[in-house]
Amino acid sequence: MIVLGLTGSIGMGKSTTANLFRAEGIEVFDADAVVHGLYRGKATPLIEAVFPGTTEAGVVDRLRLGARVLGDPAALQQLEAIVHPLVREAREEFLCSAKERGLPLVVLDIPLLLENAADTPVDAVLLVTAPEAVQKERLAQRPGMTEARLEAILARQMPDADKRKKANYIIDTSLGLASAEADVRDILRKLIPGPK
Structure with missing residues (x-):
């Protein structure tokens, strides 16, 4: 089974x-999505214990938690120590299930895949990208996105130019949906043998 890692900076079109x-x-x-689920379940009491006041009615308040950890490397490490093992566990369950069912290829959509390369072994990396102006325009439409929040997020991410050097495949999402669809089909033809 081929494991394709899908990554890209915030606002580049990963979803x-x-x-x-x-x-x-x-x-x-x-x-x-796994993290969102954990923030409504298994991780909530663990996060509340370390970051009191960041949850309400059994759900993590992402804005409150973000305000506590963004820009604070030690707090971010504490949060990652809670969340990352739970995400890894979910990923392993996903991969085991896919292998058991004989799937030829799966995609792991992981924002910081290249930044944490040793943490997630993949067979190939697909980077989604777009010009900086397009990225900023997309992010300006997101609720709660401020300049400071964006800077804190981007500070944790490898520059796009460096990601391009490490990727096996690149899709420029600014070229439109039809172009991205064609690129996805082309990648699948390359990775999955047999008639298409």
């Missing part, structure tokens, strides 16, 4: 690209 793979019948592990 849209992941959905294009799903439309082609490919199963996708969405690390962000």
